[in-house]
Amino acid sequence: MQKKKLFQIHDFVLRHDTIIVQIHDNNYIDNTIVIPVHAFVQYLLRHDRLYFETQDISTGQLVTKAYHLTFDNYWDEMEYSYKEEDIYDFIIATCIDFTKAVDRVILNFNNDLINYLW
Numbered sequence: 001m002q003k004k005k006l007f008q009i010h011d012f013v014l015r016h017d018t019i020i021v022q023i024h025d026n027n028y029i030d031n032t033i034v035i036p037v038h039a040f041v042q043y044l045l046r047h048d049r050l051y052f053e054t055q056d057i058s059t060g061q062l063v064t065k066a067y068h069l070t071f072d073n074y075w076d077e078m079e080y081s082y083k084e085e086d087i088y089d090f091i092i093a094t095c096i097d098f099t100k101a102v103d104r105v106i107l108n109f110n111n112d113l114i115n116y117l118w
Contacts, residue, residue, distance in 0.1 A: 006092070009084055014075060021087055027101040033091060041071050043090045050074055 007026035012019055019035040044050045050069045055062060075083070 005088065006096070009088060012084065012087055019087065021091070023091075027104055028098060029091065029096050029100070033095055035087070035090065035095075037071065039094070040087075040090055043094070044071075044074065044086065047089075049086055 006028050008024040010022040010024050012021040014037070017037045019037060019040060021033040021035060023029060023031050023033060025031060041050075050071070051066065052069075053064055053066050055064050057063070069077070
């Protein structure tokens, strides 16, 4: 079962030292987000997303190899969906502002209250 997301990423592109993310209309965040690459790399490092291990038993022994990706390797080699999920998680952790949604709830509540009282 796929988890329900707060917003959908329409597209993203790497431009110089920023990642420009286009997001479908939603209640939580602007439709265009600009992410500095250095901040995204720090996030990836903090969450071990540039590090992975492989295990091989073809020789009869368990051999584990560790790999560290550079950002360029990550961007060029990882599947679109993998990067999209990392960008989504980054936005949730660092960019999202729930005041937009709260303001909408308050506005709707006030409108409903006024309609109910009149």
